[in-house]
Amino acid sequence: MKACIYGAGAIGGWIGLALAQAGCEVSLVARGATLAALQSDGLRLRRPDGSVTSAPVRASDSPAALGVQDLVVIAVKAPGLPEVARAMAPLIGPQTVVLTAMNGVPWWFLDGCGGAARGRTLESVDPGGAIARAIPARQVLGSVVHASCSVEAPGFVKQHFGNRLIVGEPDGSASARLQALAEVLQRGGIEVEVSTNIQKDIWFKLWGNLTVNPISALTGATTDRILDDELVRGFVSAVMLEAKAIGAQLGLPIDQQPEDRHAVTRKLGAFKTSMLQDVEAGKPVEIDALVGAVHELGQITNTPTPHTGALLGLARLMARTRGLY
Numbered sequence: 001m002k003a004c005i006y007g008a009g010a011i012g013g014w015i016g017l018a019l020a021q022a023g024c025e026v027s028l029v030a031r032g033a034t035l036a037a038l039q040s041d042g043l044r045l046r047r048p049d050g051s052v053t054s055a056p057v058r059a060s061d062s063p064a065a066l067g068v069q070d071l072v073v074i075a076v077k078a079p080g081l082p083e084v085a086r087a088m089a090p091l092i093g094p095q096t097v098v099l100t101a102m103n104g105v106p107w108w109f110l111d112g113c114g115g116a117a118r119g120r121t122l123e124s125v126d127p128g129g130a131i132a133r134a135i136p137a138r139q140v141l142g143s144v145v146h147a148s149c150s151v152e153a154p155g156f157v158k159q160h161f162g163n164r165l166i167v168g169e170p171d172g173s174a175s176a177r178l179q180a181l182a183e184v185l186q187r188g189g190i191e192v193e194v195s196t197n198i199q200k201d202i203w204f205k206l207w208g209n210l211t212v213n214p215i216s217a218l219t220g221a222t223t224d225r226i227l228d229d230e231l232v233r234g235f236v237s238a239v240m241l242e243a244k245a246i247g248a249q250l251g252l253p254i255d256q257q258p259e260d261r262h263a264v265t266r267k268l269g270a271f272k273t274s275m276l277q278d279v280e281a282g283k284p285v286e287i288d289a290l291v292g293a294v295h296e297l298g299q300i301t302n303t304p305t306p307h308t309g310a311l312l313g314l315a316r317l318m319a320r321t322r323g324l325y
């Protein structure tokens with residue numbers, strides 16, 4: 001299988017290494033120091049136990065040089081997606097599967113939805129529908145990443161904890177291509193779960209980071225301190241209840257209560273969210289995919305979202321004043 005990773009960072013490196021371990025011919029679209037490191041040293045991954053695995057890979061800053069692929073994994077931070085969508089055409093043939101491995105609501109989220117969401121697109125994540133036009137909807141598979149990784153050095157990823165990926169067809173079917181992808185990822189050492197409702201899994205993960213990520217970015221606080229403050233925890237719960245109500249309207253029910261999820265977040269300890277890390281590094285933040293999309297889905301489903309709106313407004317303003325949005 002010819003597999004290309006677009007976005008050779010933490011998650012792209014983790015998935016790319018697994019695909020290489022499974023015997024795929026792996027290439028990566030990368031740039032700058034990452035491109036140079038991949039070309040000279042290959043792709044490297046430090047496992048949670050400290051051991052290092054590496055694989056020779058092909059790397060280029062030109063999708064045209066890599067050509068049509070069987071699988072393309074998109075693993076960039078959400079603000080980078082419009083540029084990637086514009087550039088990735090040379091990688092996509094009629095049979096290419098495109099797997100999104102990103103947090104938040106993807107542009108194809110409403111494909112196949114009924115009710116008020118039928119046929120709607122999400123302006124917050126795909127303004128003007130440019131991404132949907134660039135990447136054929138019938139070729140997309142979704143995923144939810146349950147792994148924590150970071151970039152130790154260009155082309156060298158550190159896997160901290162978690163090794164799980166949920167994958168699914170947007171229409172919930174158990175297609176042959178989905179089974180084939182699950183099998184190859186599993187062979188590469190990732191624990192794979194095949195979902196019959198990937199939108200529900202995406203929504204459930206988002207239920208946890210929709211709040212703590214922007215609040216940490218606004219306040220500089222780690223997740224433990226966010227939950228220790230009764231007023232802030234109450235606000236977090238209020239946003240989560242709005243998202244739970246939206247999910248119910250979209251056929252994506254959440255069985256838990258906010259306090260159940262807080263207990264899970266607590267287990268992370270003094271965790272610095274990815275959005276806080278991005279703010280500290282001066283990188284664009286994933287506000288639209290994590291918060292803007294939820295706010296827009298509230299409007300589409302006629303669900304009141306006063307708390308989500310306040311969070312979106314504040315996070316956006318903070319990011320704008322820092323030039324990160």
Ligand SMILES: NC(=O)C1=CN([C@@H]2O[C@H](COP(=O)(O)OP(=O)(O)OC[C@H]3O[C@@H](n4cnc5c(N)ncnc54)[C@H](OP(=O)(O)O)[C@@H]3O)[C@@H](O)[C@H]2O)C=CC1
Pocket residue numbers: 006007008009010011012029030031032034075076077078080083084101102103104145146147148149150151274286
């Ligand atoms: N890291 C984690 O533990 C987890 C991350 N996620 C999600 O996974 C997604 C990816 O995150 P993560 O891997 O951490 O992000 P990283 O920032 O580590 O990696 C993104 C990579 O994409 C590259 N990139 C962006 N735009 C382009 C472009 N136009 N051409 C070439 N390369 C490009 C970046 O290059 P450059 O450095 O040059 O900008 C970078 O190497 C996000 O949605 C994140 O929220 C989900 C769960 C856990």
Ligand SMILES: CC(C)(CO)C(=O)C(=O)O
Pocket residue numbers: 103208209212213223265271272273274275
């Ligand atoms: C905080 C965490 C780990 C889960 O809610 C997360 O998703 C992130 O840092 O992006």
